[in-house]
Amino acid sequence: MSVNPFVIDVRSVPRRAGSMVEVDRTVAAPDRIGAQMVGIPAGADVHLDLRLESVTEGVLVSGTVDGPLDGQCGRCLDPIEDSVSVYLTELFAYPDSETDKTSDDEDVERIVDEEINLEQTIIDAIGTELPLTPVCTPDCPGLCQVCGVKLADAEPDHGHDVIDPRWAKLAAFKDDAE
Template sequence: MSVKPFVIDVRSVPRRAGSMVEVDRTVVTPDRIGAEMIGIPADSDVHLDLRLESVTEGVLVSGTVSGSTEGQCGRCLEALDDSVSVYLTELFAYPDSETDKTSDDEDVERIVDEEIDLEQTIIDAIATELPLSPVCAPDCAGLCQICGVRLADAEPDHGHEVIDPRWAKLADKLVDPEPDGSEGGRA
């Protein structure tokens, strides 16, 4: 049997419109949640602070989901540690309610066997909150395009003399005069 940390039993929520139950718990996510370069790692704590409210057509879930993120800077590839917090609002329709009968499967979440599964809702909310290309600092200079050194760690005069390949043959033809007046090779 697989662990489903984001499944919540809703039997404790009375089916009277306006009834509410609060859920405040920390669960461990079995899989990584997030974008390619940053996310909540697998086997990490995710805190759920939710309100489950009974409405005519189902259970309205609202509240925050938060967790610590790990990743790497999109410019210099340094490790990043941060956190993410998202606010959820999602209706889970009762079986055989008008919402259940008149909505496509993709349009509304449903209560199945008196349980709601928040996993996809949480994955979607966190993925849209996290940056596609996170940075360690807004002014991160990234990596040197020639040698790959992190520019924040490089000397202030770091640079490379690069000759345009279209002019490289001419470089051999150009000579700098030696201090004694004779012609020598390019320095």
């Protein structure tokens, strides 16, 4: 059985409101976090710098999560390497607290067996931070639509004489006339 590195034991956080414990650790991402085009690769180091604060209804987790990104440019398909940093704020409700009793399962996270699982919270936070179409540079021209050559590397006069298919039959008449 593998241990999820995003699970934190909260027994060290006293149940007195205002008590706080800091967690500063680096863990390996068990799976890719993000999208196919860009994300934190599996096995990459993810740094957690968090505060676990005891509140009346549970444990409030706040802090930053940082990790390296890799992926492909959405325009030219070149590899991209970058980093991502997100700020988390999430309440994990104590079992049998008012929040636990009055909230739907999807509305609030819960403490289970004195542990909190930050994995889905981190996945959601990073997913909303990532670009829908990552680019290697803001002005990346992409690929030629006709031949697929990278336009940043192409000659300045790169182009193709493309005949509109609606006029293609007329081009044959022009060739016959010449």
